[in-house]
Amino acid sequence: MSSIIRTDKLTFEYTRKDEENKVIDTVRAIDEVDLDIEKGDFIAVLGRNGSGKSTLAKHINALLYPSGGTIWVGGMDTKDDAHLWDIRQTAGMIFQNPDNQMVASVIEEDVGFGPENMGVPTEEIWKRVAHSLEAVGMTAYAKKSPNHLSGGQKQRIGIAGVLAMRPQCIVMDEPTAMLDPIGRREVIRTVHELNQNEHITVILITHYMEEAVDADHVFVMEHGKVKLSGTPKEVFSRVEELKRLNMSVPQVTELAYELKKSGVDLPDGILKIEELTEALCHLS
Amino acid sequence: MSLELKNVNYTYNPGTPMQQVVLQDINVTIEKGEFLAIMGHTGSGKSTLIQHFNALIAPTSGQVLFEGQDVFADGFDKRMLRSRVGMVFQYPEHQLFEETVFEDICFGPRNMKLSEEEVKARAEEAMKLAGVPEIFRERSPFELSGGQKRRVAIAGVLAMKPEYLILDEPTAGLDPGGRDEILDLLKNLHEQSGISIILVSHSMEDIANYAQRILVLNGGRIVLSGTPREVFRHADELSGYGLSVPQAARIMHALKEKGFDVDTDANTVAEAKASILAALAKRGVNVGKAGEADA
Numbered sequence: 282m283s284s285i286i287r288t289d290k291l292t293f294e295y296t297r298k299d300e301e302n303k304v305i306d307t308v309r310a311i312d313e314v315d316l317d318i319e320k321g322d323f324i325a326v327l328g329r330n331g332s333g334k335s336t337l338a339k340h341i342n343a344l345l346y347p348s349g350g351t352i353w354v355g356g357m358d359t360k361d362d363a364h365l366w367d368i369r370q371t372a373g374m375i376f377q378n379p380d381n382q383m384v385a386s387v388i389e390e391d392v393g394f395g396p397e398n399m400g401v402p403t404e405e406i407w408k409r410v411a412h413s414l415e416a417v418g419m420t421a422y423a424k425k426s427p428n429h430l431s432g433g434q435k436q437r438i439g440i441a442g443v444l445a446m447r448p449q450c451i452v453m454d455e456p457t458a459m460l461d462p463i464g465r466r467e468v469i470r471t472v473h474e475l476n477q478n479e480h481i482t483v484i485l486i487t488h489y490m491e492e493a494v495d496a497d498h499v500f501v502m503e504h505g506k507v508k509l510s511g512t513p514k515e516v517f518s519r520v521e522e523l524k525r526l527n528m529s530v531p532q533v534t535e536l537a538y539e540l541k542k543s544g545v546d547l548p549d550g551i552l553k554i555e556e557l558t559e560a561l562c563h564l565s
Numbered sequence: 566m567s568l569e570l571k572n573v574n575y576t577y578n579p580g581t582p583m584q585q586v587v588l589q590d591i592n593v594t595i596e597k598g599e600f601l602a603i604m605g606h607t608g609s610g611k612s613t614l615i616q617h618f619n620a621l622i623a624p625t626s627g628q629v630l631f632e633g634q635d636v637f638a639d640g641f642d643k644r645m646l647r648s649r650v651g652m653v654f655q656y657p658e659h660q661l662f663e664e665t666v667f668e669d670i671c672f673g674p675r676n677m678k679l680s681e682e683e684v685k686a687r688a689e690e691a692m693k694l695a696g697v698p699e700i701f702r703e704r705s706p707f708e709l710s711g712g713q714k715r716r717v718a719i720a721g722v723l724a725m726k727p728e729y730l731i732l733d734e735p736t737a738g739l740d741p742g743g744r745d746e747i748l749d750l751l752k753n754l755h756e757q758s759g760i761s762i763i764l765v766s767h768s769m770e771d772i773a774n775y776a777q778r779i780l781v782l783n784g785g786r787i788v789l790s791g792t793p794r795e796v797f798r799h800a801d802e803l804s805g806y807g808l809s810v811p812q813a814a815r816i817m818h819a820l821k822e823k824g825f826d827v828d829t830d831a832n833t834v835a836e837a838k839a840s841i842l843a844a845l846a847k848r849g850v851n852v853g854k855a856g857e858a859d860a
Binding site: 328329330331377431432455458459461462463464488527528529531532533535536539540543544545554555557558561562564565 | 606607608710711712737738739740741742743744745767770807808809811812813815816819820823825834837838841842845848849850852
């Protein structure tokens with residue numbers, strides 16, 4: 282068994298209460314979700330706001346506990362408090378706003394904050410800091426202040442900080458939402474490198490389908506359920522359905538779909554420019 | 566009727582060791598009724614530039630003219646200016662604060678010292694214009710989703726009846742559905758209410774779909790200006806500024822290289838589709854349901 286995250290009918294309900302603490306409303310943010318994520322996979326989770334993506338992410342790190350069903354992280358049931366710290370060390374988390382996760386005034390200290398809290402010996406901390414900074418391509422900034430970094434660089438420092446805790450899995454909740462296109466590219470490239478070079482399982486939650494194109498597996502969520510699941514090719518060939526779910530499809534995929542609708546003989550699920558140009562060349 | 570920046574320069578902390586030139590030699594005129602997009606990578610001066618338009622920042626040298634009048638001249642009514650040139654900052658929902666959605670939308674016109682009747686009437690109208698559902702009226706703005714909050718924030722600016730609406734990355738952080746809603750809202754405001762839109766955006770695709778004219782900023786200077794077709798022709802130059810062209814344009818260039826006779830100025834899916842179908846027909850490729858016209 283090489284599964285790192287598994288859920289069985291995972292369910293989570295938010296309740297709204299009035300002043301007298303009476304429940305006035307219950308919302309099922311996650312509705313009986315079954316997942317099985319293999320070690321070393323690059324997973325993308327897509328879905329509109331309110332589809333339950335972030336709630337799911339928070340379960341992987343035991344920031345939220347299921348109202349029903351079970352989630353196992355590295356084989357540990359998150360409901361078992363005894364495993365709390367092991368679970369958080371297994372699955373590191375990156376959030377949307379890089380400014381909210383900076384704690385120190387010098388970058389290398391910021392990266393070392395996690396392992397320091399874990400009681401890692403000093404010498405080992407510095408080794409990890411050096412390695413993590415190298416992995417995200419930020420070694421040159423070790424002694425600098427985080428103040429003058431771009432958003433993309435800050436987010437990479439955040440990733441280095443998680444990496445220094447030696448997690449098996451990194452969960453990223455819209456890590457590029459507040460970045461400009463250059464920052465977005467930097468972060469996505471870094472995450473792919475970690476997945477390939479360090480064999481870390483990546484769970485990337487995003488609105489941008491372009492970021493999911495190179496994933497091993499894609500989940501699309503809607504109303505707390507997994508609506509579509511498969512390889513990027515399988516999922517993205519369902520243009521009509523994705524649009525109905527409020528996802529934006531990359532222009533090349535939409536264009537290929539439109540051409541196909543007009544009778545051009547193209548394969549399904551074109552995700553990259555080269556795929557489209559080659560397919561069109563084949564026609565003539 | 567226009568909004569004009571004339572020889573504008575802006576420097577942070579002039580005369581100190583921290584001196585930093587942010588804008589250099591900016592000349593731009595925005596006509597009433599335009600849909601203008603401003604693009605440039607982070608730090609290129611976009612946000613500083615737009616804050617000149619409603620006199621939130623005074624240029625170090627040069628002039629800001631509203632209908633030909635210098636807005637920094639003595640006696641110019643800046644309060645009037647700020648109601649006619651509305652500004653929607655990044656993450657405007659962070660500025661919501663009232664107890665109910667309706668009260669929040671009333672805040673702007675109430676500050677303009679209008680009669681309570683007029684305030685309410687304007688808030689009603691703004692709610693409709695911005696597409697804020699009636700059921701939200703008495704709700705707390707903090708209960709709404711990100712996209713809904715942003716609509717309320719935009720309604721708050723619209724209630725001041727601006728002729729120009731400046732928006733700094735109004736779709737940042739929204740999901741694709743929310744993004745399309747906001748962009749369609751801007752399109753409607755532009756087409757139906759004749760409001761001039763000045764949109765700062767990172768999304769080349771959105772700009773190609775909506776804007777009539779683009780300004781490209783780099784290092785505090787305007788380096789390119791023109792229609793989307795004109796500007797996106799400069800793919801290499803744009804990439805030097807840390808920007809790109811819409812994916813559709815990149816597809817067309819790739820096809821051109823492979824010998825297809827396509828329109829390399831196509832920036833939207835619809836334009837690209839029409840051009841590719843035409844190119845295929847020229848090559849004698851049999852297109853199954855040929856002639857299906859759904860432009």
